[in-house]
Amino acid sequence: MIEFPPGLILIVGAFVLAATRGALFRVGALVLPALTLAAVWMTTDEVVQVGWLGQALIPVQKNAPTMVFATIFSVMTLVGALFALNMDRRVELPAAFVYAGSAINVTFAGDLLTMFIFWELMAVGSTVVIWSAGTAEAETAGRRYVNVHLVGGAVMMAGLALHFTNTGSLALTNLSNLDEPASALILVGILINAAAPPLGSWLPDAYPAASASGTVFLSAFTTKTAVYVLMVLFAGTEALIWVGCGMAIYGIVYAILENDMRRILAYSIVNQVGFMVCGIGIGTQMALNGAAAHAFAHIIYKALLLMSAGSVLYMTGKRKCTELGGLYRTMPLTMICGTIGALAISSFPATSGFTTKSMITDAAAHEHLQTTWLILEAASAGVFLHAGIKFPWFVFFQRDSGLRAPDPPLNMKIAMVLFAAACLGIGLYPAPLYAILPFPDAGPNGPGGLLYHAYTPEHLINQFQLLLFAGFAFFALLKLLKRTETITLDADWTYRTMFPRIWIVVLGPFFRWLAPAHRFVISALPTLIRKFFTDDPFGVPPHLVRKRLEVGPTVALLTLFLAVVLVFNLL
Amino acid sequence: MSRDPDQPQNKVPAQHAESAESPTTANEGLETMKGNEGPGDRGPPEDGARTGIPDDDDAAPFEVPTDDEPTDHEPTAASASSDSRSPSDAPPTQGNRDEALPDFRERAKLLPDHATWLERPSTIKLLKFGSLGLLAATVAAEAIFVPNPKAHFEGVDGWLGFHAVYGFVTCVLMVVAAKFVLGAALKRKDTYYDD
Numbered sequence: 001m002i003e004f005p006p007g008l009i010l011i012v013g014a015f016v017l018a019a020t021r022g023a024l025f026r027v028g029a030l031v032l033p034a035l036t037l038a039a040v041w042m043t044t045d046e047v048v049q050v051g052w053l054g055q056a057l058i059p060v061q062k063n064a065p066t067m068v069f070a071t072i073f074s075v076m077t078l079v080g081a082l083f084a085l086n087m088d089r090r091v092e093l094p095a096a097f098v099y100a101g102s103a104i105n106v107t108f109a110g111d112l113l114t115m116f117i118f119w120e121l122m123a124v125g126s127t128v129v130i131w132s133a134g135t136a137e138a139e140t141a142g143r144r145y146v147n148v149h150l151v152g153g154a155v156m157m158a159g160l161a162l163h164f165t166n167t168g169s170l171a172l173t174n175l176s177n178l179d180e181p182a183s184a185l186i187l188v189g190i191l192i193n194a195a196a197p198p199l200g201s202w203l204p205d206a207y208p209a210a211s212a213s214g215t216v217f218l219s220a221f222t223t224k225t226a227v228y229v230l231m232v233l234f235a236g237t238e239a240l241i242w243v244g245c246g247m248a249i250y251g252i253v254y255a256i257l258e259n260d261m262r263r264i265l266a267y268s269i270v271n272q273v274g275f276m277v278c279g280i281g282i283g284t285q286m287a288l289n290g291a292a293a294h295a296f297a298h299i300i301y302k303a304l305l306l307m308s309a310g311s312v313l314y315m316t317g318k319r320k321c322t323e324l325g326g327l328y329r330t331m332p333l334t335m336i337c338g339t340i341g342a343l344a345i346s347s348f349p350a351t352s353g354f355t356t357k358s359m360i361t362d363a364a365a366h367e368h369l370q371t372t373w374l375i376l377e378a379a380s381a382g383v384f385l386h387a388g389i390k391f392p393w394f395v396f397f398q399r400d401s402g403l404r405a406p407d408p409p410l411n412m413k414i415a416m417v418l419f420a421a422a423c424l425g426i427g428l429y430p431a432p433l434y435a436i437l438p439f440p441d442a443g444p445n446g447p448g449g450l451l452y453h454a455y456t457p458e459h460l461i462n463q464f465q466l467l468l469f470a471g472f473a474f475f476a477l478l479k480l481l482k483r484t485e486t487i488t489l490d491a492d493w494t495y496r497t498m499f500p501r502i503w504i505v506v507l508g509p510f511f512r513w514l515a516p517a518h519r520f521v522i523s524a525l526p527t528l529i530r531k532f533f534t535d536d537p538f539g540v541p542p543h544l545v546r547k548r549l550e551v552g553p554t555v556a557l558l559t560l561f562l563a564v565v566l567v568f569n570l571l
Numbered sequence: 572m573s574r575d576p577d578q579p580q581n582k583v584p585a586q587h588a589e590s591a592e593s594p595t596t597a598n599e600g601l602e603t604m605k606g607n608e609g610p611g612d613r614g615p616p617e618d619g620a621r622t623g624i625p626d627d628d629d630a631a632p633f634e635v636p637t638d639d640e641p642t643d644h645e646p647t648a649a650s651a652s653s654d655s656r657s658p659s660d661a662p663p664t665q666g667n668r669d670e671a672l673p674d675f676r677e678r679a680k681l682l683p684d685h686a687t688w689l690e691r692p693s694t695i696k697l698l699k700f701g702s703l704g705l706l707a708a709t710v711a712a713e714a715i716f717v718p719n720p721k722a723h724f725e726g727v728d729g730w731l732g733f734h735a736v737y738g739f740v741t742c743v744l745m746v747v748a749a750k751f752v753l754g755a756a757l758k759r760k761d762t763y764y765d766d
Contacts, residue, residue, distance in 0.1 A: 249745075256749040259761065320761075328689070365723040373723060377734075378741035385742045457716045465709045465734035472706055473742035480750050487764075489757040496764060 003048050005059045005108045006039035006070065007118070010077065010101030014094035026085055029093055033078035036104065040070045047110060053570075055170060058110025063172065064438035065292045069107045069228045071436065072296045073100055076220045076303060083307050083415035084213035087314075092132035096217040099125030103221040107228055111170040112160050115229065119156070119193075122225065123149035126218060133211040141209035144492065148192065148202040156189025176237040187234060194226035194277060195270050196243050197250045198491035203270060204254070205492045208262035208319070212310030215262055219269055219306050220299045227276045227295050231438070236283025241372055244278025247271065248379035255386040256481065257488045259320050261309045261395055265302070268345065268387040271379065272298050278376065279360040282367055285442035289451065290359030292437050297352035297426055301344035304419040305391065308338030311412055312395055315405035321483040325398035333407045335396040337416035344423040346388030346467055347380060352426035354463065355454045356433075362452075381470035388467070389474045394483060430454070710735055 013032040020028055048060035077100040084093055102121040109115035123146065130142035162182035164170060175183040188199070195203040207218050234240060251271025258264045272294070279291030311334045312327060313319050328335040340351065347353035361380065364373040407413060426433055434440060434451035443451035474481065549557070688694055710732045713720065722729025728737075 252745055253749040253753055256746055257754050257758065368724075370724045370727065374727070377737060378745070381738035381742050382745050385745070458720060461709060461713045461717060462734040465713065465732065466738035468702075468706055468709055469735045469738040470742045472702075473739050473746065477743065477746050480746055484758075485761050486758045487761045488753060489759060489763075 002039050002043045003046075003060065005105040005118075006036050006043060006074075007101035007104030007108070009036045009039055010097040010104065011121075014097035014101065017097065018090065018094040021090075025090065029081040029085060030078065032097060033074055033081055033100075036101070037071070037074035037078065040067070040074050040104065043108070055113065056111075057114050057170075059105070059114050060108050061110025062108070063110070063232055065228055065231050065288070066107045067436045068292045068296050068433075068438070069224065070104050072299045073104045073107070073221065073224075076100070076299050077217075079415050079418055080213065080217050080220070080303065082418075083216055083310070083412050085411045086409045087211070087213055089132065089211065089213060092129055092211060092214050095125050095128035095132060096214070097125075099129060099217065099221055101125075103225045106225050109172075111172065112163070113170050115172075116153075116157065116160055119225070119229075120153050122222060123153060126222060129214045129217055130206055130210045133209065133214055135209070138209045138211075141206045144495065145202050145206035147495075152189050152192030152199075155185055155192070159183070159185025159187075159189060172232055174235060175233045176235070178237065178239060187237070187239075190226050190229050190234070191243065193222050194230065194247075194273055195223050196247055196277065197270070200247075200270055201490040201492035204258075204263050204266040204490065207266045207269075208260055212314045216303050216306045216310060219265070219302045223269060223273045224295050224299055227273060227280070227291065230277065230280045231288060231291060235280055235288055237281055240277050240281030241369070242281070244274045244276070244281055245372060245375040245379075247274025247277060248375065249382070250274075252379060252382035252386045254488055254490065255390070257486075259322055259483045259485060259487070261312070261319055261321060261324065261391060262306065263487075264321075264387065264391055265305050265309060268305075268383065269302060271383060271386070272302070272345065274379070275357055275360050275376065278372065279363060282360075282363050282369065282372070284363055284367060285439040286366065286452075287360060287363035289434075289437040289439050289442060290356065290363055293356035293430075293433055294353075294360060296433060297344065297356040297423075300419050300422045300426070301341045301352060304337060304341035304416060304423060305345065305387070307412065307416050307419065308334050308341060309391070309395070311408040311416070312405075314412070315408055316403050318401075318403065320485065321394035321398075322485055324395045324401055324403065326396070326400035327403060327405065328396040330404050331396070331407050333413055334416065335392065337420040338396065339392045340420040340423050342388045342392050344427065346384035347463065348384075348388070348467060349455070349460055349463055350424065350427045352423045352430075354427055355430040355452070356426070358454055358459065358463070359452050377466065381466050384467045384470040385474050389471055390481070393474075706735070 010032055013028065013035075017025060017028045017032065043060060043062065045062050046060075047058055050057045050059060077097065080096065080100075081093060084096075099122055102118040102125060105118040106115055106122070109118060127142050127146040127149070130138055130145055132138075159182045162185065163175070163180075166180070166182060175186060178184050178187065192199045192202075194200070203223070207215050210218055230240065248271050251267045251269070251274060255264045255267035255271065258267060276291040276294055276298070279287040279294070309319075312324065312331065315331065316324070316327070318324055344351035344353045347357045357380070361373060361376045364376055430452075431450060434443075437451065440451060441447040443449050444453075714731055720729050720731070720733075728734075
């Protein structure tokens with residue numbers, strides 16, 4: 001019925017939206033994501049093919065995890081737009097729509113090239129979202145962000161080109177044989193977007209630099225699209241188990257030390273995506289279902305947490321734990337919603353994390369992966385410590401900071417309440433979510449039976465013990481956890497400090513030292529040669545001397561030349 | 572698209588209605604919360620079902636403030652309302668669209684300082700002991716409802732209280748590792764990249 005990728009509604013609509021103002025803008029901001037959600041669900045299993053450059057591209061194809069990811073991406077865009085509605089963000093919102101639409105189209109792509117095109121378009125949209133915060137911090141962080149993603153895109157493209165040269169096919173297949181250089185390159189490109197350390201320090205660097213609403217959008221799409229692509233191309237790759245375990249622990253340890261509330265939540269994205277990556281590495285049907293379900297739940301509760309943090313930032317202008325505290329008095333709704341998000345991320349029973357994330361840890365136990373299971377259990381406890389308690393405690397309780405900001409405007413409140421209800425809804429009645437997972441019939445009861453039973457007495461008691469004693473550890477060690485006005489250096493230090501220093505201290509002086517030799521090669525040497533080979537001591541006659549072109553015209557000329565080559569190529 | 576102008580006006584009377592505490596009680600409550608770093612946060616407090624976890628010195632009286640507290644915010648209603656809301660203290664805001672922020676701060680002055688139920692010493696005491704009881708209850712529940720816990724891995728789990736011990740020990744290890752290994756090596760002032 002729908003013969004175009006549903007995300008196109010958002011991408012094309014974004015440009016129309018950018019041209020509108022006032023009420024029309026607000027209506028469009030809500031209608032476009034709603035239409036997209038409808039289109040996602042109206043798309044049939046029919047595969048749509050388009051011929052381009054001699055290749056058969058497949059812009060619409062439902063892969064196993066397509067529905068769960070495309071659905072939550074659309075819902076996220078709708079509720080995110082509602083949250084941003086009062087802030088009149090006329091650049092940010094259309095950019096976020098391009099970003100979200102591209103993410104949705106990645107999930108519908110049926111070949112590697114289509115996937116890559118929308119993958120790169122996401123980088124463009126998300127960078128504009130960061131920049132549209134309008135601060136100097138956002139500008140520099142956005143520049144670093146786009147550079148990392150362009151490098152990641154180039155690595156992935158190199159892998160895709162190599163893969164195409166080797167196999168002659170653009171089809172989506174399992175690439176888990178990492179002895180192939182092509183597969184390894186593609187995997188590195190994806191892991192950069194998945195924020196796997198040490199390639200992932202762009203995430204805590206860039207996300208907290210965006211606006212209150214921008215961070216909400218950013219938290220949803222890039223890493224989860226990477227999870228989707230890993231699921232399609234790299235399910236069952238053993239290396240991903242260890243990458244995922246590393247991410248889960250790394251996110252906790254860094255978040256424990258962090259002072260900026262949105263950076264705490266940014267590190268906890270890495271931690272949570274670690275669970276998903278680990279599930280994909282395990283690669284069984286239960287593990288993949290768990291990873292997909294967890295991605296769905298994660299987008300909701302992480303957006304909820306960032307909406308809550310964004311509301312605090314919007315209303316108080318403060319973002320550091322050392323400046324916040326005691327806000328539960330005047331921002332009760334924000335506190336309740338933030339706490340529900342915090343409980344959901346901690347997999348507290350009755351919340352969405354409990355019915356989704358547990359599938360991954362259970363899959364590890366089922367496959368007898370003892371070390372993996374122990375790390376995931378420790379990380380589950382650590383989530384409660386670093387995000388589940390730490391975020392609400394330092395922002396809403398802790399001490400009286402003197403801040404008396406009220407709850408945010410109505411639209412922001414509605415957005416938070418909607419997602420808080422979704423966190424509880426998935427926790428209490430997960431069957432509709434289980435029905436759209438990649439393998440809905442993989443449960444112990446076979447087709448038609450409930451996919452996963454989270455609420456067994458043993459599981460409930462184990463989870464309560466794990467979490468409540470983690471909470472006990474938090475309050476027992478509260479003195480160690482007291483926040484200071486510090487940051488903890490991450491891998492982005494290499495390109496923010498180390499490379500510039502190497503340039504200033506080592507390479508700069510070295511090149512200056514080489515300057516005389518360079519001058520000799522480009523000016524003195526040709527003169528000498530000319531004098532040696534020609535009789536005329538004054539060189540070329542003046543009418544034969546060509547004028548040098550400036551940089552601008554040279555670029556224009558090159559572009560024109562390449563355009564002509566391209567046109568001839570297409571003919 | 573501006574913020575709803577009616578909202579704070581609706582809010583203020585409601586807040587006044589809640590603040591029936593005397594000033595003395597208010598200050599005591601705030602002092603306690605600050606001094607002892609208060610109870611745990613496991614759920615919405617307003618429904619009365621909030622649970623708490625004691626800090627490491629739960630034998631100490633609740634009214635004794637610790638010495639190493641930051642002193643930038645005195646927890647009295649008067650100073651809180653005067654020092655942290657002066658226009659000169661207004662923080663850099665997110666982008667130029669949030670210029671209306673001081674407006675919120677002006678309106679926020681109308682909201683009262685008050686100690687809630689949550690901040691009373693008796694409540695904090697209750698939460699501390701209640702939460703200790705809850706911890707014990709989770710282990711007791713395992714003994715009662717799961718008499719023969721199934722081990723995922725022989726010799727590792729499957730004994731009474733495994734998840735309690737494992738959750739506590741791994742969290743302590745992660746905090747210690749973060750603080751004394753990673754923090755010691757990589758912690759810098761938060762203006763590090765600005766210089």
